[in-house]
Amino acid sequence: MKNDTQNAPIGVFDSGIGGLTVVKELIRNLPGEDIIYLGDTARVPYGTKSRRTVIAYSHSNTEFLISKGVKLLVVACNTASSVSIPSLRSEFDIPVIGVIEPGAKKAVSVTKTEKIGIIGTPSTINSGAYKSAIESLNPNIEVISKACPLFVPLADEGWIEGQITESIAEKYLSPFKETGIDVLVLGCTHYPLLKNTIQKIMGDQITLVDSAQETAALIKDILIEKNLLNDKGTQSDREFYLTDVSDTFLSVAGRFLGEKINKIEMVDIVGTTSLPSP
Amino acid sequence: MKNDTQNAPIGVFDSGIGGLTVVKELIRNLPGEDIIYLGDTARVPYGTKSRRTVIAYSHSNTEFLISKGVKLLVVACNTASSVSIPSLRSEFDIPVIGVIEPGAKKAVSVTKTEKIGIIGTPSTINSGAYKSAIESLNPNIEVISKACPLFVPLADEGWIEGQITESIAEKYLSPFKETGIDVLVLGCTHYPLLKNTIQKIMGDQITLVDSAQETAALIKDILIEKNLLNDKGTQSDREFYLTDVSDTFLSVAGRFLGEKINKIEMVDIVGTTSLPSP
Numbered sequence: 001m002k003n004d005t006q007n008a009p010i011g012v013f014d015s016g017i018g019g020l021t022v023v024k025e026l027i028r029n030l031p032g033e034d035i036i037y038l039g040d041t042a043r044v045p046y047g048t049k050s051r052r053t054v055i056a057y058s059h060s061n062t063e064f065l066i067s068k069g070v071k072l073l074v075v076a077c078n079t080a081s082s083v084s085i086p087s088l089r090s091e092f093d094i095p096v097i098g099v100i101e102p103g104a105k106k107a108v109s110v111t112k113t114e115k116i117g118i119i120g121t122p123s124t125i126n127s128g129a130y131k132s133a134i135e136s137l138n139p140n141i142e143v144i145s146k147a148c149p150l151f152v153p154l155a156d157e158g159w160i161e162g163q164i165t166e167s168i169a170e171k172y173l174s175p176f177k178e179t180g181i182d183v184l185v186l187g188c189t190h191y192p193l194l195k196n197t198i199q200k201i202m203g204d205q206i207t208l209v210d211s212a213q214e215t216a217a218l219i220k221d222i223l224i225e226k227n228l229l230n231d232k233g234t235q236s237d238r239e240f241y242l243t244d245v246s247d248t249f250l251s252v253a254g255r256f257l258g259e260k261i262n263k264i265e266m267v268d269i270v271g272t273t274s275l276p277s278p
Numbered sequence: 279m280k281n282d283t284q285n286a287p288i289g290v291f292d293s294g295i296g297g298l299t300v301v302k303e304l305i306r307n308l309p310g311e312d313i314i315y316l317g318d319t320a321r322v323p324y325g326t327k328s329r330r331t332v333i334a335y336s337h338s339n340t341e342f343l344i345s346k347g348v349k350l351l352v353v354a355c356n357t358a359s360s361v362s363i364p365s366l367r368s369e370f371d372i373p374v375i376g377v378i379e380p381g382a383k384k385a386v387s388v389t390k391t392e393k394i395g396i397i398g399t400p401s402t403i404n405s406g407a408y409k410s411a412i413e414s415l416n417p418n419i420e421v422i423s424k425a426c427p428l429f430v431p432l433a434d435e436g437w438i439e440g441q442i443t444e445s446i447a448e449k450y451l452s453p454f455k456e457t458g459i460d461v462l463v464l465g466c467t468h469y470p471l472l473k474n475t476i477q478k479i480m481g482d483q484i485t486l487v488d489s490a491q492e493t494a495a496l497i498k499d500i501l502i503e504k505n506l507l508n509d510k511g512t513q514s515d516r517e518f519y520l521t522d523v524s525d526t527f528l529s530v531a532g533r534f535l536g537e538k539i540n541k542i543e544m545v546d547i548v549g550t551t552s553l554p555s556p
Contacts, residue, residue, distance in 0.1 A: 042331050043321055053320050053522045153431040164449065167442045244331045 007232045009034035009239075010219070011070030013061040016044035018152070018189035019076030020256035022099065023238075025216035026074075030223070032230045034237045036068050038267070042244035045152065046079040047121030047188075054123070058084035060269050062092055064241070070094065071228055074219065078120055078188050078211065082129030095222060102218040103185050103211030104133035108141065110207050113182045115142045117206075119172070119198075120187030122147040130187055144179050148172040148191075155190040156252055161197055169194070169201045176202065185209045193255070240264045285510045287312035287517075288497070289348030291339040294322035296430070296467035297354030298534035300377065301516075303494035304352075308501070310508045312515045314346050316545070320522035323430065324357040325399030325466075332401070336362035338547050340370055342519070348372065349506055352497065356398055356465050356489065360407030373500060380496040381463050381489030382411035388485050391460045392419045395484075397450070397476075398465030400425040408465055422457050426450040426469075433468040434530055439475055447472070447479045454480070463487045471534070518542045 010033050012023055017039050026035060038061050040046075046054045058080045062073060072095045075081045075088070081098030088096045107116045118130045125147040134143050150168050159165050176184065184206050186192055192210050199208055223229045230236070240253075245266045253261050288311050290301055295317050304313060316339055318324075324332045336358045340351060350373045353359045353366070359376030366374045385394045396408045403425040412421050428446050437443050454462065462484050464470055470488050477486055501507045508514070518531075523544045531539050 042327060044326075048322070049320060049522050149435050150428070150431050150437075153428050157427050159428075164442065164445045167445065171442065244327050 005071050006228050007034075007230050008069050008071035009036045009237070010072050010074060011036050011038070011062075011065030011068065012074040012076050013038040013040065013058075013065060013080075014077040014189060015039070015046040015057075015079065016041050017242075017253045017256050018155075019074075020253060021189050021192045022074060022076035022212040022215055024256070024258045025212045026219065027238075029216040029220045030229075032233075032236055033223075034230065036065060036070060036239045037241065038064055039240070039242045040269075041242045045121070046077060047123045047149075047152070049079075049123065051083045051123075051127075054080055055084050055087055058088060059091065062088055062096075064267065064269050066092060066094070068239075072097065072219065072222070074215065075099065076189055076212075076215070078124040078129075079127075082124050082127040095226070097215060097219055097222070099189065099211040099215045100129045100133050100187075102214035103187065103209055104130055104137065105218075106214040107183045107185050107209045108134055108137045110209065111141065111181075111183045113180050114138070114140055115144065115179060115181040117176045117179065117181040117184040118143060118145040118187050119148050119151075119184065119191065120145075121152065122149055124187050130185060144176065144181060146172060146175065148188075151194055152188065152190045155193040158252065158255065160193050165194065165197050166201065169197050173198065173201050181206065183207045183209060186211060190256075241267045243267060243269055283349050284506050285312075285508050286347050286349035287314045287515070288350050288352060289314050289316070289340075289343035289346065290352040290354050291316040291318065291336075291343060291358075292355040292467060293317070293324040293335075293358065294319050295520075295531045295534050296433075297352075298531060299467045299470050300352060300354035300490040300493055302534070302536045303490045304497065305516075307494040307498045308507075310511075310514055311501075312508065314343060314348055314517045315519065316342055317518070317520045318547075319520045323399070324355060325401045325427075325430070327357075327401065329361045329401075329405075332358055333362050333365055336366060337369065340366055340374075342545065342547050344370060344372070346517075350375065350497065350500070352493065353377065354467055354490075354493070356402040356407075356467065357405075360402050360405040373504070375493060375497055375500070377467065377489040377493045378407045378411050378465075380492035381465065381487055382408055382415065383496075384492045385461045385463050385487045386412055386415045386419060388487065389419065389459075389461045391458050392416070393457060393459040394419055394421050395454045395457065395459040395462040396421060396423040396465050397426050397429075397462065397469065398423075399430065400427055402465050408463060422454065422459060424450060424453065426466075429472055430466065430468045433471040436530065436533065438471050443472065443475050444479065447475050451476065451479050459484065461485045461487060464489060468534075519545045521545060521547055
């Protein structure tokens, strides 16, 4: 029975395809693990939706992944992590890992000025989740937050560098320059794609914290600690499910994952809203 | 019974709040009409989703408005108009008006070069709906289309003018300049907010067609022709429903409508996905 759990897949969900940046880091850190990814592309984005709605969507995503037998759940979406984790942990029995805590922990360990910047979607920033997580680790740290709504569509459009992207980044990020922060947390799974531009605008003296990297590292620690590392020794398997499949998503998914996706399946979990034939 | 229908409200749905630009034009053209608006903000945007999913969402939105007793349905969303109109017309008995046909008709009546440009979301452009509508009116007209995915988030962010918006507009629109078009259709309800910037980039010799204006004018004609103009003579009433209410939407809705919204109600039509308490 124990071996069944040990060699079960890791489940990852995101509102869309941004969470593939977390999968990319999981593959890098844990090449022997099977991964099942669910992107809720029929209801993306979560970042502009209410707390109540995001929690409901997170539960239905989790139920789907649990039905696939996952041993650990990764909420690879900052918005869902910021509002849904307590509710998911109380309802489901497997370990539930979000992207907020690992990013917050890393930022706290790195800062010397005790001033940390956070960027994310409006709902992640409004939730105050990073601020709370950081202050619970060290109440002396000052947190300065800023929502950057255009970064997600820029990453989706593939405009990850160049004059327009730099102008937008300058507009969002220049208020940080007078604050004395020495760490900036990329609090959205899309933002690692814009890392070069963000670093260029902020300057090399600012450390960027990539929540996707920190989350993957934490999951490796947890699997080792719980003796749950996959040891079957065969080629690892990855399955990708989306709640809606459109050309737009397929064309950008590879950019987020950093490798080609061979197979995507569509799954209908959007309630019983009756879907007429295409 | 006839009077009941005559004085019934007009129903309008959109994927989000962009359709309020159509409501704004309806109010200007038909100040005596009651209007019920439904913004499907829990599932916004439609522009990146599949045909099958957009049709399903359009049907559930329409069922809600029909349950409110509307006399005419306006699909104030270019994506939904481009894929859902035939299916809605076959299922529901009231007149169903989309935003594609009125915009196409106006463009055809205005062009002298017989070359028309269309801008919209990826799914509206990929659907080819404007191209088909224009070619069915005049097969000699050449249609040149371009998706402009960043225009919606720019309008939502309120960056409707200035250097960044002009640079983005220049990048999207410059390919039109060598084509000989004399008309450009704003094929997305968000784009009228960017009208000044788009006109500046395209130059005054290009006529911009605003589908929202043309749709409102057509609806006035239809109500007159069917003898359905509201004649109760009392103050007209407007009701606004959203499938999800977040601070983000409330803060920008007024900008789209051009007046303050006094009352928004939330309605749950997202299937039976169980919603835990907030």
